[in-house]
Amino acid sequence: MWTWFHKLASPPHFYGLAAKMIPWFAIPGILLVAYGTYAGLFAAPADYQQGDAFRIIYVHVPAAYLSMMTYMVMAISAAIGLIWRIKLSHAVAAAAAPLGAWFTFLALITGSIWGRPMWGTWWEWGDPRLTSQLLMLFIYFGYMALRAAIDDPAKADKASGILAMVGAVNIPIIHFSVEWWSSLHQGATLVREGGPAMPVEMLYPLLMNIFGFTFIFGALLLGRIRTEVLFRERRKRWVHNLVFPDGAQA
Amino acid sequence: MSSQDTRRPGILSGFLAVIRRDVLLAWKRPGDVLNPLFFFAMVSTLFPLAIGPSPEQLRFSGPGVVWVAALLATLLSLNSLFLSDHEDGSLDQLILSPQPLPLLALAKALAHWLTTGLPLVLVSPLIAVTFQMPAGSIDIMMLTLTFGTISLSLLGSIGAALTVGLHRGTALLSLLILPLAMPILIFGARTVSLSAANDAVAAGIYLLAAYCMLALTLAPFATAAALRISNE
Numbered sequence A: 001m002w003t004w005f006h007k008l009a010s011p012p013h014f015y016g017l018a019a020k021m022i023p024w025f026a027i028p029g030i031l032l033v034a035y036g037t038y039a040g041l042f043a044a045p046a047d048y049q050q051g052d053a054f055r056i057i058y059v060h061v062p063a064a065y066l067s068m069m070t071y072m073v074m075a076i077s078a079a080i081g082l083i084w085r086i087k088l089s090h091a092v093a094a095a096a097a098p099l100g101a102w103f104t105f106l107a108l109i110t111g112s113i114w115g116r117p118m119w120g121t122w123w124e125w126g127d128p129r130l131t132s133q134l135l136m137l138f139i140y141f142g143y144m145a146l147r148a149a150i151d152d153p154a155k156a157d158k159a160s161g162i163l164a165m166v167g168a169v170n171i172p173i174i175h176f177s178v179e180w181w182s183s184l185h186q187g188a189t190l191v192r193e194g195g196p197a198m199p200v201e202m203l204y205p206l207l208m209n210i211f212g213f214t215f216i217f218g219a220l221l222l223g224r225i226r227t228e229v230l231f232r233e234r235r236k237r238w239v240h241n242l243v244f245p246d247g248a249q250a
Numbered sequence B: 001m002s003s004q005d006t007r008r009p010g011i012l013s014g015f016l017a018v019i020r021r022d023v024l025l026a027w028k029r030p031g032d033v034l035n036p037l038f039f040f041a042m043v044s045t046l047f048p049l050a051i052g053p054s055p056e057q058l059r060f061s062g063p064g065v066v067w068v069a070a071l072l073a074t075l076l077s078l079n080s081l082f083l084s085d086h087e088d089g090s091l092d093q094l095i096l097s098p099q100p101l102p103l104l105a106l107a108k109a110l111a112h113w114l115t116t117g118l119p120l121v122l123v124s125p126l127i128a129v130t131f132q133m134p135a136g137s138i139d140i141m142m143l144t145l146t147f148g149t150i151s152l153s154l155l156g157s158i159g160a161a162l163t164v165g166l167h168r169g170t171a172l173l174s175l176l177i178l179p180l181a182m183p184i185l186i187f188g189a190r191t192v193s194l195s196a197a198n199d200a201v202a203a204g205i206y207l208l209a210a211y212c213m214l215a216l217t218l219a220p221f222a223t224a225a226a227l228r229i230s231n232e
Helices: A002-009 A011-043 A052-084 A087-119 A128-149 A153-181 A200-232 A237-243 B002-007 B011-028 B030-051 B055-078 B083-088 B090-096 B101-130 B135-163 B169-196 B202-230
Strands: none
Touching (some): A002 A011, A002 A087, A011 A052, A052 A087, A052 A128, A052 A200, A087 A128, A087 A153, A087 A200, A128 A153, A128 B135, A128 B169, A153 B135, A153 B169, A153 B202, B011 B030, B011 B101, B030 B055, B030 B101, B055 B101, B055 B169, B083 B090, B090 B101
């Protein structure tokens, strides 16, 4: 099992494996999002309270969920990299951060657009989830800024890994504190006791989109890890052989 | 050799020596202690000038202003926490010393609190009075500031350890620490506002105290790990 693990963690092997895995994530992802978006925008009935405005949920909820999930991927791979000194998992963390920041931004923008018809304002400070998403975005920015500020890549990996883990401890506290601070958001509708508070025709497209977004995230992450690995190993023999297959010199 | 071993300082004396040294250094350079205090007072002065002198408004915004100013003043002083140690090589000595590094990191953070946080707590009533804060909530404010500034010194020591020796460290440090410090600001400022409105304050104080304990327990380990990485 350990040999398999070591093989997986070796950059040239992973580089090849990721290329084979990308279609397995990208194709289901695109199909799910295409179906989920169609069903969500056209087939699902309008909400009796919010009308058609609720339909932005089909982008908002997957983006918000992925903004958290990406941070978990980032923090866990940073921890694996720090504990077992696996360089590849630092590359995973580095590749995940901008994706996470982007999902957070998407969740903020769609939340803000949704807030306009619902609360009559683009931004509502009284809403804990908007505020904690904003803080999440700043945490991603801090992580990326620390990485960019350190020239030595190995040092940047370790320092930003510590920051990712400190953030992972703090994020639940931040959420709780913002929650405590004030509440105006509608309660959780998807994950709660007694099943989701949503008719099935509305729910299925949302689940499709959540899974679809996750698959697309997987494909994007794999692609970004490939680029990251290639860049980090640019002075290695195997990259040279990849670029010049006929044995020419650079 | 054996005589050297008996003279090697123990864990507690190493811990106290770091605190004594940092407090003494601050005493010899009073500017390092006074600058954050002046900054604290200046930022608090900006708000009445910016939002107007009406007493109701000042009373309403006072807790928030004092807390924001304390947060910024602590952040300003955090940059120098490990800087001079890094420059003159005493950071290497701390890392190489026989005492566990997390303990010494805790000593550095506590010394930082003694020279920055504690003076802030002691000066804060002056600011609170100018903001027309009721006398009953001033002691609550000092209590929350005590827990809050200890937590900030500990949390900030992680950021200072991560950014020591980097160019543009100050701005980066703020970017790293400010989002993580939000729970402290929220619990602190909110509790003082509740107290000024004669509301129940116990929950906020408990939460701040819990955060403080969590930071005391975990932050020194993160700071130590970060110091080893930054100084390698």
